[in-house]
Amino acid sequence: MRITVDLPHAYRLINHGPVTLVSSAHGGATNVMAASWAMPLDFDPPKVAVVIDANAYTRQLIETSGEFALNIPCRAIAANVLKAGSASGKDLDKFAHAGLTPFPARVIGAPLVEGCVAWLECRVLPRPDNQQRHDLFLAEVVAAQADDRAFRDGRWLFDDENLRTLHYFGGGSFAVTGSQFEVNGDNT
């Protein structure tokens, strides 16, 4: 079940550095691309930073709409993530190509991606110098949801291997997020 994530907890959805799917829309067109270069930028209001290549079709949709979503995929859809990272939405329907299904966001116009385990809806903070020189987009998170089998009460649960988030090394090589462990800082 998809549950609302309180905005001050939204950074926890990407604090551990997972792969993201960036979804976008403008004027009836939609797209989805894989992005590993994304991170939290602030807690409350939550902000994120993400790198979107100048040649990506997603880039046009984000620059015209001023919105995007970060969808956090899991082990079960790793092959779809790779496909979403391996063709341009300029040339084909990327959702169909990657075998991914969109569903409506709560606040923004861009669709969200079914089968992911968390979703952050974002509005771009205009920083033209970052965008032009570094392909770097800063954005405020305006809504967040999670699959309650994977994230509940502000914490990730990785009991189900198929629902674990992903980390990308390049060349089609991923890892899942490993098992959680606690340290108390006293064993130095």
Add this chain to the structure above:
Amino acid sequence: MRITVDLPHAYRLINHGPVTLVSSAHGGATNVMAASWAMPLDFDPPKVAVVIDANAYTRQLIETSGEFALNIPCRAIAANVLKAGSASGKDLDKFAHAGLTPFPARVIGAPLVEGCVAWLECRVLPRPDNQQRHDLFLAEVVAAQADDRAFRDGRWLFDDENLRTLHYFGGGSFAVTGSQFEVNGDNT
């Protein structure tokens, strides 16, 4: 053994979103802090983006020296990483507090951290608006090394559990990077 990582491969050291230790130095003072909000920004020349809180002692050292290193810690030193994230270098010798040992970098003045599995030496790209509004530092990677038990020929090897990199959830809770797997994009 520490080996040189070719600069065009340096982004691979942090592409999967691991926790970092940010080390810095200026005028005889050194410091080290934990940072999860770091990501690659460009391939070649390699660049990185990292968030450094305005109240961090590290921030003063980076702003005056224009340099820092991203050290990539592993499972074996997770408790030290937590300690490095839980006190201010203003008040104590953070290396000693965290049980971490510095060693000289190759290019920059900031020290590197023993026991980590990769090291990126960075020079700040002056972006005052990002630094002041968002605590966001962009930097060019000018040298990179790795422990060849963990990263070799441009690829991470996670055979040894103790040498696996870390992902941070907050509240003292980490995960190691899980086992790698390949997908071919055809099983959608």
